[in-house]
Amino acid sequence: MSMTEERRLSEKETAFVVGIMRWGSENYRDFVWRRENGDIFVVLVSEFLLRKTKSETVDRFMKETFLRRYHTFCDVAADSMESLKEILRPLGLHNQRAPALYTISETLCKMGRAPTYQEILKLPHCGRYIASAVDCFFWKSRRPIVDHNVQRVFNRYFSLPKAVEIHKAEHLWRFAERLLPERNFVEYNYHLLDFSALVCRPRSPRCDACPIRDTCDNYLSGRGSYKEM
Numbered sequence: 134m135s136m137t138e139e140r141r142l143s144e145k146e147t148a149f150v151v152g153i154m155r156w157g158s159e160n161y162r163d164f165v166w167r168r169e170n171g172d173i174f175v176v177l178v179s180e181f182l183l184r185k186t187k188s189e190t191v192d193r194f195m196k197e198t199f200l201r202r203y204h205t206f207c208d209v210a211a212d213s214m215e216s217l218k219e220i221l222r223p224l225g226l227h228n229q230r231a232p233a234l235y236t237i238s239e240t241l242c243k244m245g246r247a248p249t250y251q252e253i254l255k256l257p258h259c260g261r262y263i264a265s266a267v268d269c270f271f272w273k274s275r276r277p278i279v280d281h282n283v284q285r286v287f288n289r290y291f292s293l294p295k296a297v298e299i300h301k302a303e304h305l306w307r308f309a310e311r312l313l314p315e316r317n318f319v320e321y322n323y324h325l326l327d328f329s330a331l332v333c334r335p336r337s338p339r340c341d342a343c344p345i346r347d348t349c350d351n352y353l354s355g356r357g358s359y360k361e362m
């Protein structure tokens with residue numbers, strides 16, 4: 134983190150960002166959509182499936198099933214909707230997600246290039262989270278990412294109020310953007326998502342193994358143990 138960023142952030146915020154970056158560099162998860170030179174097809178489809186399914190499951194599914202059959206949006210569009218439904222059935226995403234993914238594939242096959250942030254927002258079942266994830270992870274834009282997991286970490290560590298509709302909660306997105314490093318923001322976003330899944334877990338957070346517990350509101354208010362807020 135640069136000196137400029139250190140001056141911009143409070144001590145607590147700096148401890149958070151530095152802690153997440155350090156933890157993440159030692160606990161990196163090598164998913165198929167995180168590989169260097171990732172292509173838009175792999176990144177967008179993975180993010181689309183990740184909204185409802187765990188990362189490890191999507192990773193296995195992409196490697197062992199989906200990417201063995203399809204390599205581009207045009208491959209999906211050239212197949213039948215019924216085939217796509219059968220492919221997605223093991224994930225339980227065959228009813229609503231398959232038709233949406235089919236429409237996305239037809240649209241992007243016709244477009245013939247990677248969609249922008251604004252164009253992703255217009256695709257079915259693609260909201261602010263997916264558009265932000267693709268913008269950051271594919272286009273390498275300095276874009277914050279907030280989902281239920283990230284919101285939970287912010288709520289516990291910073292006592293930031295929770296929102297029901299995260300995509301509309303500007304206070305969360307503004308806060309997340311302020312914390313984003315000027316460089317290494319892609320890695321930071323990956324690390325934050327991993328940290329929320331592996332350490333600051335929904336039910337049994339691993340506070341005793343948490344590298345930022347000494348500055349965490351929730352840990353401190355619970356006098357050394359996790360307390361639901």
Ligand code: SF4
Pocket residue numbers: 286289290332333334338339340341343344345346349350351352359
């Ligand atoms: S101390 Fe516990 S509640 Fe606080 S950030 Fe770490 S894992 Fe989450």
